[in-house]
Amino acid sequence: xxxxxxxxxxxxxxxxxxxxxxxxxxxxxxxxxxxxxxxxxxxxxxxxxxxxxxxxxxxxxxxxxxxxxxxxxxxxxxxxx
Numbered sequence: 036x037x038x039x040x041x042x043x044x045x046x047x048x049x050x051x052x053x054x055x056x057x058x059x060x061x062x063x064x065x066x067x068x069x070x071x072x073x074x075x076x077x078x079x080x081x082x083x084x085x086x087x088x089x090x091x092x093x094x095x096x097x098x099x100x101x102x103x104x105x106x107x108x109x110x111x112x113x114x115x116x
Contacts, residue, residue, distance in 0.1 A: 036049045036051060036052050037049070056078050057078075058078055062078065062079070063078075063079040064076050064077060064078050064079060065077045065079055
């Protein structure tokens with residue numbers, strides 16, 4: 036994929052690359068230059084702390100006993116396969 040640097044030093048990432056890296060408006064990337072002179076661009080992904088509150092609480096209350104029973108049932112089912 037080819038991109039051109041503007042007179043202001045800016046570059047537009049090709050759409051195919053943005054889609055492959057799941058990058059969109061406002062996302063950040065970091066650049067590193069390796070010893071061999073090649074550059075790497077690393078997408079900076081959001082931390083889990085930033086995602087707090089995006090998923091609503093479960094509708095029903097699940098107890099620890101419910102979870103343990105489900106795990107036990109799945110373990111038995113997996114042993115049969």
